[in-house]
Structure formats: structure tokens, C-alpha cells
Amino acid sequence: METVSIARSQIDAIVAHARAGAPDEVCGVVAVREGEVVRVMPTRNAAATPRNRFEIDSRDLMRVVEVEREGHDVGFYHSHPVSVAYPSATDIGFAELWPGALQLMVSLRQDVPGGTGPEFHAYRIVPPQVNVVPLVIDESR
Numbered sequence: 208m209e210t211v212s213i214a215r216s217q218i219d220a221i222v223a224h225a226r227a228g229a230p231d232e233v234c235g236v237v238a239v240r241e242g243e244v245v246r247v248m249p250t251r252n253a254a255a256t257p258r259n260r261f262e263i264d265s266r267d268l269m270r271v272v273e274v275e276r277e278g279h280d281v282g283f284y285h286s287h288p289v290s291v292a293y294p295s296a297t298d299i300g301f302a303e304l305w306p307g308a309l310q311l312m313v314s315l316r317q318d319v320p321g322g323t324g325p326e327f328h329a330y331r332i333v334p335p336q337v338n339v340v341p342l343v344i345d346e347s348r
């Protein structure tokens with residue numbers, strides 16, 4: 208089964224972005240090279256209802272072009288401030304534009320006192336199918 212490797216510091220950066228943006232969803236672009244997340248780039252959320260939607264701001268779409276120019280695979284991340292870290296119907300719709308791209312998702316629903324902390328998962332969505340991608344976390348970087 209395919210796995211994707213990601214650095215602990217990259218997860219921390221995404222969680223920090225999600226916390227800073229809550230209660231709105233936050234989003235970003237990631238670069239993936241041979242099954243490894245090599246870069247994480249926060250973007251602005253331009254959705255009209257950012258509480259439960261995300262839309263990468265057109266001013267930040269340059270990030271996608273950069274990743275492609277580097278010859279890396281384009282992936283995305285976004286947060287769910289209150290719901291589970293599983294793709295919503297809207298997320299599956301977004302994936303129509305990027306079928307099979309790595310989609311990292313963080314949920315903050317348990318990121319509360321007495322909770323179990325942020326939940327972090329990865330998927331590759333080929334609508335309507337959602338495939339879970341196991342993450343291998345590199346604690347050393």
C-alpha cells in the first residue's frame with residue numbers, strides 16, 4: 208500500500224495555521240516528491256463562508272504553478288475546525304479538479320482541553336472514491 212512521508216515540523220506548521228485560522232477553515236498547497244511532502248505553503252481562504260468551506264485565494268494560485276514548475280506533485284491541505292478529518296461532499300467536489308492529488312486534512316474537534324488533540328489524515332480522492340493514504344511521520348525533521 209502507498210504511504211506518504213511527512214515531517215513532524217510540517218504537521219506542526221499545518222496545525223498552527225489551522226489553530227490561528229479557527230473557527231474558519233484554513234488551506235494551503237503542498238509539494239510532493241516521490242511520496243514525500245517536501246514543502247508546505249499556507250494560502251488564503253477566499254471562500255464566502257469560510258466556517259465550513261475553503262477555496263484557495265486566486266492570489267495564491269501561483270503556489271500551484273511553482274510546484275508544477277519544480278516538477279513536483281501538487282497536493283493540498285485544509286482544516287475542519289469542528290468536524291472530523293474526513294472529506295466532506297464539498298471536498299470530494301473540489302477533488303474533481305485535482306483527481307488523485309494528495310489531500311491532507313486536520314481536524315481540531317478534539318483539540319480542546321481534555322481532548323485527544325488535532326487529528327491528521329491524508330487521502331487521495333478520485334471522485335466519488337476516497338482512498339486513505341497512511342502517513343509515515345518523520346519525527347527527526
Ligand SMILES: [Zn+2]
Nearest residue numbers: 285294295298
Ligand atoms: Zn473539508
